[in-house]
Amino acid sequence: MDPHLLRTFVTVAGCGSFSGAARQLGYTQSAVSQHVAALEEDLGATLLHRRPVVPTEAGVRLLDHAGPILLRLDAARADVRRTAAEAAGRLIFGATPLALAYPMSLAVARLRRSMPGLDVTLRVAGRAAVVTGVAAGELDLGLVDGVAAPTDPLRLPDAGALTTVRVAEEPCGVFLPADHPLAARSGLRLGDLVEARWIDAPDVGAPLADLRAAAGVDGVRAAFRYEGTDVASLLTLVAAGHGLAILPMRTHPGVRAVPIVEPRLVHRIELLHGHLAGPAEALTRSVRSGA
Structure with a gap:
């Protein structure tokens, strides 16, 4: 299954039109139609009703799988690219607004002293954006907050196998x-x-x-x-x-x-991460140890 065709199908289903998907993806409407037709031929099933443009039963089933598949592909791509970033000494982490109450800036300051020249970027966003960003590999680490019973985990968006550290x-x-x-x-x-x-x-x-x-x-x-x-x-x-x-x-x-x-x-703050290496691994060790 070609991921480019799958992404086009997901976009058409989300937009509810071939023309809207074409504008969003930067393709011609004809190219979008050809992508969907090629995917349907590959799978041997009609995925979209054309008038109106809504998923068929087979299309709904594919959409259930498409999100995690595309997310894992994005994560793999970002993970490979991050290898170069680690070599260059870069760290990108995201945080929800209330998670910034945790003194992460002190841990980052210590990390920068131990790694002179480290380039650090902080992105403040909502919970779903931080979780998805870590899962997709766009963020090296994520700091999220939420409310829960003392013995319960935070209710976070499902984004695959991420490790959480209560901080x-x-x-x-x-x-x-x-x-x-x-x-x-x-x-x-x-x-x-x-x-x-x-x-x-x-x-x-x-x-x-x-x-x-x-x-x-x-x-x-x-x-x-x-x-x-x-x-x-x-x-x-x-x-x-x-x-x-x-x-x-x-x-x-x-x-x-x-x-x-x-x-x-x-109110709990947790650190989220996937694969760890370089500055992200060092920062996570610091948070785990409470240093």
């Missing part, structure tokens, strides 16, 4: 406006807040799906969605009364953080 953990609480009726409480039960107004900030605060799982209920509905990665902006929205959010227990002006007493939840 930090702290209590988390419900953040609400300072004048909120519940702000004076000494603790709150998550089950009592399922009908509250929540801010859905999947790349900064606790994803609402995680809260539903933790509370064991189908409630916890979003009243407002924030699609950004700036923590200060999220807190501004909380202070303005747009909804509640769950974050690590720290003091911030204009908002009040009330501990969650049931269920017990923690």
Whole structure:
């Protein structure tokens, strides 16, 4: 199966049109049609209905396999290219906004002292982007955060066999406006807040799906969605009364953080990596040892 043809098929299925896929891929529409036809001939099955352009049953089955296949190909390509980068002394790591609370900058500073001339790039992004970046080999390491029960793993996007290293953990609480009726409480039960107004900030605060799982209920509905990665902006929205959010227990002006007493939840930061070599391996050793 030609991966170029597979990528074209996935793009057409995602766009819902051959012309849209052609614009996205930089091909002619005729070339896109030929790619899909060649893949169908190779597999002996029709993969797309043409009017409208939607996957057939066989196409749906192929899409289930296509994501992991293309991701592994991207990872292999990046891994080979990274060999040259390691020789040149480069390190690219990604981090979610709240994961930056972990003093990774100190570990990187020590690494740069031991490897003079090391070229370091930091990319701040949402959880899914960091996880996918590490899985695809675009990032040497990833630092991600999330909310979970103390004994549970973080609920991260499925991106193949990545190794996780727990590096930090702290209590988390419900953040609400300072004048909120519940702000004076000494603790709150998550089950009592399922009908509250929540801010859905999947790349900064606790994803609402995680809260539903933790509370064991189908409630916890979003009243407002924030699609950004700036923590200060999220807190501004909380202070303005747009909804509640769950974050690590720290003091911030204009908002009040009330501990969650049931269920017990923690904010955790984990390091993600695939194949390790060069500066990435040295940095991971430093994090594992707590140095």
